[in-house]
Amino acid sequence: MNSEDINNLQNAFQYGVNLGSSPNAVSTSPTQSFMNTLPRRLSLSKQQKVLKPFSTGDIKILLLENVNQTAISNFKEQGYQVDFHKGALPEEELIEKIKDVHAIGIRSKTHLTENVLKHAKNLVTIGCFCIGTNQVDLEYAAKKGIAVFNSPFSNSRSVAELVIAEIISLARQVGDRSIELHTGTWNKVSNRCWEVRGKTLGIIGYGHIGSQLSVLAEAMGLHVIYYDIVTIMALGTAKQVPTLDELLNKADFVSLHVPETPETKNMISAPQFAAMKDGAYLINASRGTVVDIPSLIMAMKAKKIAGVALDVYPSEPGKNGAGSFVDSLNSWTSELVSLPNVILTPHIGGSTEEAQSSIGIEVSHALSKYINEGSTIGAVNFPEISLKALDLDQENTVRVLYIHKNIPGVLKTVNNILSDHNIEKQYSDSRGEIAYLMADISAVNQADIKDIYEQLNNTDAKVSIRLLY
Ligand SMILES: NC(=O)C1=CN([C@@H]2O[C@H](COP(=O)(O)OP(=O)(O)OC[C@H]3O[C@@H](n4cnc5c(N)ncnc54)[C@H](O)[C@@H]3O)[C@@H](O)[C@H]2O)C=CC1
Numbered sequence: 001m002n003s004e005d006i007n008n009l010q011n012a013f014q015y016g017v018n019l020g021s022s023p024n025a026v027s028t029s030p031t032q033s034f035m036n037t038l039p040r041r042l043s044l045s046k047q048q049k050v051l052k053p054f055s056t057g058d059i060k061i062l063l064l065e066n067v068n069q070t071a072i073s074n075f076k077e078q079g080y081q082v083d084f085h086k087g088a089l090p091e092e093e094l095i096e097k098i099k100d101v102h103a104i105g106i107r108s109k110t111h112l113t114e115n116v117l118k119h120a121k122n123l124v125t126i127g128c129f130c131i132g133t134n135q136v137d138l139e140y141a142a143k144k145g146i147a148v149f150n151s152p153f154s155n156s157r158s159v160a161e162l163v164i165a166e167i168i169s170l171a172r173q174v175g176d177r178s179i180e181l182h183t184g185t186w187n188k189v190s191n192r193c194w195e196v197r198g199k200t201l202g203i204i205g206y207g208h209i210g211s212q213l214s215v216l217a218e219a220m221g222l223h224v225i226y227y228d229i230v231t232i233m234a235l236g237t238a239k240q241v242p243t244l245d246e247l248l249n250k251a252d253f254v255s256l257h258v259p260e261t262p263e264t265k266n267m268i269s270a271p272q273f274a275a276m277k278d279g280a281y282l283i284n285a286s287r288g289t290v291v292d293i294p295s296l297i298m299a300m301k302a303k304k305i306a307g308v309a310l311d312v313y314p315s316e317p318g319k320n321g322a323g324s325f326v327d328s329l330n331s332w333t334s335e336l337v338s339l340p341n342v343i344l345t346p347h348i349g350g351s352t353e354e355a356q357s358s359i360g361i362e363v364s365h366a367l368s369k370y371i372n373e374g375s376t377i378g379a380v381n382f383p384e385i386s387l388k389a390l391d392l393d394q395e396n397t398v399r400v401l402y403i404h405k406n407i408p409g410v411l412k413t414v415n416n417i418l419s420d421h422n423i424e425k426q427y428s429d430s431r432g433e434i435a436y437l438m439a440d441i442s443a444v445n446q447a448d449i450k451d452i453y454e455q456l457n458n459t460d461a462k463v464s465i466r467l468l469y
């Protein structure tokens with residue numbers, strides 16, 4: 001590409017129509033700061049046109065809960081404005097901030113409910129920098145045309161390793177011995193301390209984490225059985241059991257790795273504790289709502305359960321600090337902490353340098369690809385579609401991103417609007433009540449862009465539109 005070509009391309013951008021008045025169209029002509037980087041971008045990617053329909057400097061991203069530095073760097077490299085906070089925000093402050101941003105990055109503590117999201121006038125995407133997405137109202141987000149992404153397995157190994165540490169620590173009462181010695185008490189005992197070799201581990205939920213745990217546990221000589229609502233191929237010599245009760249009857253250690261759903265709420269309560277072996281151990285690094293803690297306390301007091309390791313709780317503090325894990329957070333806190341052989345960790349299953357760094361890269365990448373190109377690959381509440389990047393010589397090609405209600409006749413209406421142009425590529429898919437169409441149309445001049453936008457904007461089925469060019 002010679003300098004004349006670059007000038008032409010810059011001119012093409014500078015004639016961009018400003019569609020910024022529409023809440024969902026993040027489309028204005030690019031800033032000089034982006035122009036200044038253009039020759040470098042072009043030399044990095046000789047064949048592909050970088051789609052920048054908007055001033056990247058106008059894109060605002062709110063990052064909460066100490067999302068990793070890798071994500072901050074990626075977003076800044078894109079030219080976005082990043083507002084970074086170490087903790088979660090109280091709901092009122094969150095509502096104030098979310099009004100203004102195009103993207104938000106959270107971990108497990110920020111609850112993006114309908115009440116919060118209804119204030120998000122410009123929001124196009126949410127990044128959960130974690131595995132779980134239960135903290136987001138996914139359905140409502142989809143209805144508002146907000147695509148949600150997560151990192152489905154970047155921290156799975158970290159969780160599995162923590163659980164392995166806890167299995168041995170519970171069996172050897174390491175937590176109690178450590179607390180005693182920290183407070184000056186030497187208590188060298190072997191009573192009811194066990195090797196884990198030859199014992200049975202029951203894994204509830206044999207997905208990414210459960211199956212990884214299975215492999216590690218077998219390497220230490222544990223027998224593994226698992227229960228899952230779907231039939232899943234066993235790794236190593238593990239065996240799937242047909243019922244939860246069978247798992248509870250047989251396992252010496254029970255470890256939970258299910259998502260938070262209506263079905264998993266209080267999945268382990270009084271009847272399940274009763275079904276467990278006497279002196280069994282429980283580990284929960286999934287979600288706090290999965291175990292009924294008052295029933296757990298009763299089972300421990302009755303010596304039915306010999307120890308428990310919890311990483312997650314029904315209510316968790318929004319940020320780090322002393323004095324936050326108390327009865328006003330969860331009414332049973334002081335009772336639980338007074339029991340023997342209880343290991344409590346502050347939701348750190350996925351908190352390793354390795355996991356956080358790769359989650360930061362993966363989720364920031366997915367959000368940037370969606371903002372810049374419209375790709376929804378990896379979205380958890382949207383149909384997953386993508387079109388290949390445009391070539392540099394496709395100067396008058398516009399990418400239409402049209403999120404709409406999944407009702408009959410929409411494609412006919414949209415294609416009528418686009419019919420004066422050549423539709424180079426088109427891809428459409430639906431998921432529940434929401435459908436998403438990506439189309440690259442060529443031979444479009446600047447006046448056409450505004451016209452296409454307005455016509456699409458007037459369609460009944462429209463949820464939101466962006467035009468990239
Ligand atoms: N403590 C921490 O820091 C972390 C906690 N998590 C939690 O762990 C959960 C599991 O993570 P992954 O293994 O990656 O998820 P996954 O989606 O790969 O696996 C979950 C498994 O649970 C099964 N399942 C769902 N409902 C079930 C039910 N009612 N009964 C039995 N099985 C059921 C599914 O079929 C699936 O095989 C996440 O949803 C998240 O809440 C995830 C990462 C870190």
Ligand SMILES: O=C(O)CCC(=O)C(=O)O
Pocket residue numbers: 107108109129130131132133155350351
């Ligand atoms: O690291 C976090 O903040 C949350 C980890 C977690 O629970 C998840 O990935 O689902």
